[in-house]
Amino acid sequence: MNASSCNVRFSQINEIINTYNFQTKIQKKLQTEKSDQNIKSKNNNNSISEDKDNILIEFNKLYIKRQKLIDTIFENPQHIDKDNIIVQISKIENDLIFLNKDLYHKLDQNFTNNLTSQVQIRALSIAKKSIIEKPFGFGYNNYYIANNYYKYDFISANPYADNLNLRDGTNLTVKLIVEFGLISIVFFFICFLFLISRQINFELKIFLLPFLITQGLRGAGYWNGGFLMVFMIILLLLMENLKIKKNK
Numbered sequence: 001m002n003a004s005s006c007n008v009r010f011s012q013i014n015e016i017i018n019t020y021n022f023q024t025k026i027q028k029k030l031q032t033e034k035s036d037q038n039i040k041s042k043n044n045n046n047s048i049s050e051d052k053d054n055i056l057i058e059f060n061k062l063y064i065k066r067q068k069l070i071d072t073i074f075e076n077p078q079h080i081d082k083d084n085i086i087v088q089i090s091k092i093e094n095d096l097i098f099l100n101k102d103l104y105h106k107l108d109q110n111f112t113n114n115l116t117s118q119v120q121i122r123a124l125s126i127a128k129k130s131i132i133e134k135p136f137g138f139g140y141n142n143y144y145i146a147n148n149y150y151k152y153d154f155i156s157a158n159p160y161a162d163n164l165n166l167r168d169g170t171n172l173t174v175k176l177i178v179e180f181g182l183i184s185i186v187f188f189f190i191c192f193l194f195l196i197s198r199q200i201n202f203e204l205k206i207f208l209l210p211f212l213i214t215q216g217l218r219g220a221g222y223w224n225g226g227f228l229m230v231f232m233i234i235l236l237l238l239m240e241n242l243k244i245k246k247n248k
Contacts (some may be wrong), residue, residue, distance in 0.1 A: 017121055031238070034100050039145065043234050050131050053098050053101065054152065056152045056153070056155065057152045058099060059096060059100055059103065059104075059155065060151075060152050060155050060162075061101045062092050062095055062096055062099070063096060063104075063107065063155060063159060064090045064159045064162075065092060066089055066093065066096070067158075067159045067160075069088055069092070070089065070091050072085060073085055073086075084103060101157070105158075107155060107156075107157045108157075109157075115158055115160060115161055115164075118156050118158055118161040119161045119165055119170055120166045120170045120171075121158075122154050122156055122162070123163055123165060123169040123170045123171070123174045124168065124174060125150075125153075125154050126146055126147060126150050126154070126174070126178060127169070127173075127174045127177045127178050129150055129153065130146050130150070130177065130178045130181070131177055131178075131181055131182070134146070134181060135181045135182050135184060136180075136181040136182060137177075137179045137180040137181035137182075137183065137184070138178060138179055139179060140179055140180075141167075141169060141179065142178075142179055143166075143167055143169050143174075143179055144166050144167045146178045147166050147167075147169075148177075168219075168220045168221060169218050170216060170218070170220075171215075171216060171218050171219055172215045172216050172219035172220075172227060173216045175216070175219075175221075187231070190234065190235060190238065191209075191212060191234065192232075193238055194208075194209075194234045194237065194238055195209065197241060199239065199241040200237055200238075200241065204237070208230050208233060208234060210225055211227065211230040212227065212230060212231065212234075215227040
């Protein structure tokens with residue numbers, strides 16, 4: 001990956017965050033007021049149901065359906081009725097605009113933004129919401145429950161982002177916060193104590209901490225990359241130092 005592509009990726013992060021923040025504002029608005037518009041059913045596959053209270057859920061389903069149709073045009077150009085698919089896409093776009101014109105244009109505008117960044121920022125948004133609404137977390141290895149719980153709270157500009165890293169949150173920091181909530185502070189506090197301890201050799205810190213840092217930034221699970229084993233070693237070293245201090 002060259003420097004220019006990295007610069008493009010980082011320049012897009014602010015826009016992606018703004019897109020998620022924009023959705024949060026829409027959510028608050030939808031939660032405080034019910035839509036007065038009666039959504040009429042249509043007799044085709046792209047219809048918007050009358051009984052849908054949650055506009056974001058309906059919006060997300062249509063948005064994903066639109067993307068699948070667009071993919072079909074590029075993947076099988078020789079074996080499809082392109083004109084018919086374009087008509088279907090146009091109808092869906094009209095329905096999306098009807099549901100929320102501003103959100104549709106915001107997502108469409110940022111569709112080409114880096115997929116990796118979208119997945120990571122989506123995971124951070126879930127962690128932020130989780131720590132507020134579920135302060136003690138969703139439980140061990142239950143990140144996927146949180147992901148499903150907030151599935152329609154954050155619609156990614158690129159729908160593929162909604163189907164990636166469903167169980168690990170892209171990194172162990174997010175996974176810890178979502179699954180253990182405020183209890184995860186204990187883990188971060190122990191790591192901090194290990195870092196500032198003067199009784200532990202600097203060489204040991206240099207050797208052990210990178211394991212936790214790399215897993216914290218991009219780890220997939222507690223049992224991967226030696227994460228749990230390294231954390232247990234750190235914990236034992238701190239406990240040993242504590243015993244030495246007491247005996248002095």
